Amino acid sequence: MTAPPLEVGWLDARETVTRIELAQACGLSEAEIAELVDYGALCTLPAAAAGDPLVFSAECLPAMRRAGRLRRDFDLDLFSVALLLGYLQRIDQLERQLRSLQAHVPFHGPASHREGPQPWREPHG
Amino acid sequence: MKYKDYYAALGVPREADAEQIKRAYRKLAREHHPDVSAAPEAEARFKEVAEAYQTLRDPQRRAAYDELGRRPAGQEFAPPPQWAREFGTGSFEDVDLADLLASLGRGHPARGAHHPGPGRGRDYESGVRISLEQAHRGTTLNLQLDGDPGGARTLEVTIPPGASEGQKLRLRGRGGAGRRGGAAGDIYLHVTLAPHPVFRPDGHDLHLDLALAPWEAALGAEVEVPTLDGPVLLTVPPGTRAGRKLRLRGRGLADGRGGRGDLYALVHVDVPGTLTERERELFRELAAVSRFDPRASAAKEGMS
Secondary structure, eight states, X not given: OEEEEEEOEEOSTTOEEEHHHHHHHHTOOHHHHHHHHHTXXXXXXXXXXXXXXXXXXXXXXXHHHHHHHHHHHHTOOHHHHHHHHHHHHHHHHHXXXXXXXXXXXXXXXXXXXXXSSOOTTOOOO | OBOOOHHHHHTOOTTOOHHHHHHHHHHHHHHHOTTTOOOTTHHHHHHHHHHHHHHHTSHHHHHHHHTTOOOOTTOBOOOOTHHHHHTTOSOOTTOOHHHHHHTTTTTSOOTTSOOXXXXXXXXXXXXXXXXXXXXXXXXXXXXXXXXXXXXXXXXXXEEOTTOOXXXXXXXXXXXXXXXXXXXXXXXXXXXXXXXXXXXXXXXXXXXXXXXEOHHHHHHOEEEEEOOTTSOEEXXXXXXXXXXXXXXXXXXXXXXXXXOBOOEEEEEEEOOOSSOOHHHHHHHHHHHHHOOOOTTHHXXXXXXO
């Protein structure tokens, strides 16, 4: 069966998620989300939505889902999840930096800096 | 119903305490978790130990499981008669032991029997690999979803222009159907970009290698460079050195907000592999008259 075409939502700084949405998406309770905010593992957005003051950038959702899954899989307590989240976000950030650096590396660039005492006119390998 | 030996799955004795059970589970989970192990049977083994742990970690479920006594794994058995009352169902046919025990304490019976209350549908995660051109212009693709209770299904997904490497997307309400009026789950898509023979993406910027002849780099030139919109003429200023980046503003990938990244041409200076006699003569003449020393700065640094 083929459903009608549909558009997708970006999970980046362009979109926001509420505490309820975030809790549902990562399998945590709303109180646990608030606790992660208290631990400093999650940052809320300053623009508070009507009702719930806890609104988040959708950018945090993939890492939160992963942390929620690892919590279930390894039976971790919430403080461990808070620590884990920090590392997952750091890994994401480093992977982005690595991809960025790879884009700057030429396919056929100038010869890389040669280490050691070999002479410059060493015959080509 | 088939008996499962949860104690054997975790490798603990039947009288093991909660701490022993937890420690045994964590050790096995660490070994077989799909994020850690690449072994083909790792996921199945992980599911097996997770199912065992979900039952044995909960005193109520464990007590109910222990009521079944010790049996060989896989043996067909009939649950004790009082379970029919406790679980609110008369039939245990097609009911999985883990599902049945999981329903304990929730005040509702196992899967396959009547459930009160709504339940949210399952979320799916899927990876899609698209080309740079598809990321730039947007694309529609068919997503195959397996593991749905209703069977495999195909979903037509439109990815708007602006995706970049590692981008995550959400298709709200397109995951598994909700139960008893519950909301449908979501689909999470992880976008990766297929390697391109010319362009290397960095976010919405693109990078390419631009080979110049020594005289083009020295004298300046107008050279044709490829872009996603077709070739354009790029003005190379005189004295362009290898490693310099020349920017073509707004020739990168669409960013999905009406703008575009930039295209960077990374210069490297190439020389002919073989020279004609005339070329050799001209290069020798240049070598004789030029005072340029490309290693001058390196030599200075070496002296200091």
